[in-house]
Amino acid sequence: MMFQQSSRSLLDASKKSSSFRWTSSVGRTFSSRSPQDWVTTEETDDPSIAILKMNRAPANTLSLEMCTEISKAIKELESNKKTQAVILTSSLPTIFSAGLDLTELHNPDKDRLPAFWGAFQQLYFDLYGSRLATIGAINGHAPAAGCMLALSCDYRIMSKGNIGLNESKLGICAPPWLGQQFIDTIGLRKAELALNMGTLFDTKAALDIGLIDEIVGEDDVMDVAKTRASQWVAIPAPARVACKELTRGRQLNELKENRKQDVDHFCSFVNQEAMQRNLGFYFEQLAKRKK
Numbered sequence: 001m002m003f004q005q006s007s008r009s010l011l012d013a014s015k016k017s018s019s020f021r022w023t024s025s026v027g028r029t030f031s032s033r034s035p036q037d038w039v040t041t042e043e044t045d046d047p048s049i050a051i052l053k054m055n056r057a058p059a060n061t062l063s064l065e066m067c068t069e070i071s072k073a074i075k076e077l078e079s080n081k082k083t084q085a086v087i088l089t090s091s092l093p094t095i096f097s098a099g100l101d102l103t104e105l106h107n108p109d110k111d112r113l114p115a116f117w118g119a120f121q122q123l124y125f126d127l128y129g130s131r132l133a134t135i136g137a138i139n140g141h142a143p144a145a146g147c148m149l150a151l152s153c154d155y156r157i158m159s160k161g162n163i164g165l166n167e168s169k170l171g172i173c174a175p176p177w178l179g180q181q182f183i184d185t186i187g188l189r190k191a192e193l194a195l196n197m198g199t200l201f202d203t204k205a206a207l208d209i210g211l212i213d214e215i216v217g218e219d220d221v222m223d224v225a226k227t228r229a230s231q232w233v234a235i236p237a238p239a240r241v242a243c244k245e246l247t248r249g250r251q252l253n254e255l256k257e258n259r260k261q262d263v264d265h266f267c268s269f270v271n272q273e274a275m276q277r278n279l280g281f282y283f284e285q286l287a288k289r290k291k
Ligand SMILES: CCCC/C=C\CC(=O)SCCNC(=O)CCNC(=O)[C@H](O)C(C)(C)COP(=O)(O)OP(=O)(O)OC[C@H]1O[C@@H](n2cnc3c(N)ncnc32)[C@H](O)[C@@H]1OP(=O)(O)O
Pocket: 058, 059, 061, 094, 095, 097, 098, 099, 100, 101, 102, 103, 141, 143, 144, 145, 146, 166, 167, 170, 172, 173, 174, 175, 269, 270, 286, 287, 290
């Protein structure tokens, strides 16, 4: 992982600004296949560029195991010196990732809940802090933690669907580090409005506010992603990694310093009765919407 060597100085800088707060209160798992099949990696004709596909029907939701599998795949790709870039995408037709698996949050298993959040934090560390150039090929909806996956990439192209942090609509609030990623990407005022209203942006609106970098046609996603990956790989790796450390190091180290505190906040937040009521209600709405 790229941030380990220089974490001392970054940690010192981040100590001042550590303030972790949670601000609000509010099933089942679907894929029949085993977690090992939920994430696949593929080579491309350029040995420096790999593809990581999320493959957990029906919605690529992030359960503990899904987070772990994505993290594992990133680490495996990083361990190959030749690999310099990864394209993160979905094999599902209309969904990039529907965010956290709500079955992890609703009536949670008390022992599993901290491990789940730890795996989600780890995924943030592994993707946002990867030594690889990361291209988000967002080929469908990317709400909430799905948006976190996109925000953690270095460059985002999107063909269809909606993207944003809609947590407030579920009666919850994004964790500070995810909120900060959003603010760092689109700016405080736009983030303030979008976080409060739980706005999901279509591709055009997402491009307008700088949440994505490019809109691409559905059939062109992988070609454009490969072209962009080649452009990122053409930058000398030490410079690319140093730039990433410059822009992301403080935020990553801040969470590393506060990891346990963040898990504790999350667990007590999710276990609140009101939070559980809101989640139950949201699930009902999801099911009704389908009917
Ligand atoms: C406490 C702080 C934590 C903060 C951090 C992150 C928070 C989160 O990530 S919370 C998750 C937020 N996600 C959402 O609000 C998305 C909810 N889903 C949708 O809006 C739609 O599913 C979506 C627009 C993504 C796709 O719509 P459709 O193509 O019409 O698909 P379906 O709605 O039919 O979904 C298929 C299937 O998947 C189930 N599903 C969808 N999302 C989730 C989810 N996040 N967790 C669990 N299950 C989910 C949905 O119910 C359908 O199930 P079936 O009815 O059994 O087919």
